[in-house]
Amino acid sequence: MPPRPRRSYDQFCAAARALDAVGDRWTLLIVRELLLGPRRYTDLHADLPGVSTDVLASRLKDLEQSGLATRRRLPPPAAAYVYELTGRGRELTPVLRALAAWGAPELAERRPTDAVRAHWFALPLLDAVALEEGLVELSLEEGDFHVRRGSDGTVSYGDGPAPDEPDARMTLDAGTAVELGRGTLSVADGVRGGRIAVTGDGPLAKALRDG
Amino acid sequence: MPPRPRRSYDQFCAAARALDAVGDRWTLLIVRELLLGPRRYTDLHADLPGVSTDVLASRLKDLEQSGLATRRRLPPPAAAYVYELTGRGRELTPVLRALAAWGAPELAERRPTDAVRAHWFALPLLDAVALEEGLVELSLEEGDFHVRRGSDGTVSYGDGPAPDEPDARMTLDAGTAVELGRGTLSVADGVRGGRIAVTGDGPLAKALRDG
Structure with a gap:
């Protein structure tokens, strides 16, 4: 056929x-x-x-x-x-990033019928999280995902815990992830306000904590 | 209802x-x-x-x-x-620009069933044309459109000839517009190769001619 x-x-x-x-x-x-x-x-x-x-x-x-x-x-x-x-x-990554950036403000309301997966937060968060070369593991109540910036600046992400030892670990809740994605909160401000925990010693963890 | x-x-x-x-x-x-x-x-x-x-x-x-x-x-x-x-x-402009950037290579083949409008070339051309603040008028066989970069860097476009005296006028054919949109040709190279005519005296026209 x-x-x-x-x-x-x-x-x-x-x-x-x-x-x-x-x-x-x-x-x-x-x-x-x-x-x-x-x-x-x-x-x-x-x-x-x-x-x-x-x-x-x-x-x-x-x-x-x-x-x-x-x-x-x-x-x-x-x-x-x-x-x-x-x-x-x-x-197609830039197309999905542009859609996610535009759609981020639409997440103000979480509806009872909404499904959710931790890795769905990755796309709007890439700019906020992949500040420097390295691997970041993010833990939400909904699950874990990880984001990597390569030496050539390309950014990728995956489901579940980081496959190697991450340069930084972030713990946050979904509401905080939404605000990061909208750009109404920076990681550094989230850390200062006690809404985000960042562990790790290297430059990437420092950049996340200090903004 | x-x-x-x-x-x-x-x-x-x-x-x-x-x-x-x-x-x-x-x-x-x-x-x-x-x-x-x-x-x-x-x-x-x-x-x-x-x-x-x-x-x-x-x-x-x-x-x-x-x-x-x-x-x-x-x-x-x-x-x-x-x-x-x-x-x-x-x-939504960045969403459409990302789609147009991704889709530009798909214009290699023009099919007999394809409709075409001059202003459809605007989206993939914005980066190549809106080099500096000012107004550019583009003329193709299919019609005219114009592109404006404001003093704050925002880029907009419209159908038909420029509403005010443009800072630069570009004449080119659809095939050349496709190559500009794909990034396989620069305006300056198109001018040098005789495929694009740019008129105008100001900095924007000069930037287009000189690359």
């Missing part, structure tokens, strides 16, 4: 072409999850509450066909399939 | 909240058009080929309900209704 033709805006416009590739419902949230690194289908489904398995499978196929993600089999004993972004897929 | 409830991802995530507001099909392209300034419904419809009047009206209503756009009546003799972005709506 040939791949079904994708819907297009048929506009010779860079923004419209981008939306042809990633404008379908759920697609950019799937990219948000894949920014964490290679992920199994079941993990994607668990961290995208509300998506149907049909829609998730169809969007992943679209991402593969567009060259934005690939599927590969992990070596035994895992032997599971994982999805991961291609280089072109990772280039 | 109460407003119909909007669909939400129900995720306490800044990017998901942004997509709740602007993730519906066509919405960000409507914002692209409104970034030009106040626009009449008929003009919006003309510059969004492919959108149905039902969808356009519904999306405009959603933008109003979300506080991203307003509708107002122009004073006589015009007396037409125009739609325009609110401050919060204009804050």
